[in-house]
Amino acid sequence: MTALAARWFGPVPARRLVIVRMLTFGYALGWLVVRSRYLYDVSRLPARRWDPVGVLDALAAPPADGLVLVIWLVSVAACAAVVVGRATQVAAPAGAAGLLLLVTYTSSFGQVFHTEHLLALHLVVLAVAAVVEPVRGEFVRGWPLELMMCVVVVVYVVAGVAKLRWSGADWVTGDVLRNWIAVDNLRKELFGDIYSPLGGWLATVPWVWGPIAVATLAVELGSPVALRRGRVRLLWIAVAWGFHVGVFVLMAISFPYQLFGVAYLAFLPVERIGAVWPRRRGGAVARQAAAH
Secondary structure, X not given: OHHHHHXXXXXXXXXXHHHHHHHHHHHHHHHHHHOHHHHHHHHOOOHHHOOOOHHHOOOOOOOOHHHHHHHHHHHHHHHHHHHOOOOHHHHHHHHHHHHHHHHHHHOOOOOOOOOOHHHHHHHHHHHHHHHHOOOOOOEEEOHHHHHHHHHHHHHHHHHHHHHHHHHHHHHXXXXXXXXXXXXXXXXXXXXXXXXXXXXXXXXXXXXHHHHHHHHHHHHHHOHHHHHOOOHHHHHHHHHXXXXXXXXXXXXXXXXXXXXXXXXXXXXXXXXXXXXXXXXXXXXXXXXXXXXX
């Protein structure tokens, strides 16, 4: 317990936490802007499609369009404020809460998309840390980054366990994965959506799917190795990133938070990036890390 406490609450460079917070909220800001048209399209769906989940589960009807717009505007402003290091203790919780509400809103019309779940959880961790772990020197306690890493690991492990609960040991033969990818690509092609010709063709090659299925479970169930420091952590990050590249290539399903590498920032000594913002020249990273 002493060793665990030393790891979780021991000092880490404040610049590391600041940069992770900036880049994560910066990604969230980009998501809010890029997905604004999708949010608008969802708001046009009929109320009978409303099937609330998560924090919106208690709502019998979808929120008014005007309220959704206000939440979006506040979220954009709050995330932008965090990126430039302004009023972080207020802006970070506002941005995290706003994005959580918006991604829940889009998943409450009949299909739950899980591509933004990890982002929403990371923003919540960073928002809490902004309130209870403000930057007041060269170092801060490392628990926000440790918690972000644990969230990543739990998400991957849950995905692996779900596969085994759904298909059992049959998953490792590759047939379940092969059939799923074939059906997914066929459905997309029939409905005129973006699909993967490579995934469709590869479904005709039975022998490759066993190794792919086993590798998928190895990445997900083996994710706890990323909690170890050193090369094994870097190796898992590289393999996990490659896994998402494979999902995109074979199924035309994108996990941009992972593909852009932002999901793995907490695992890395990103304070070295801060060297491009020397303190004498200012810059948001330097201002936040040296604010007090």
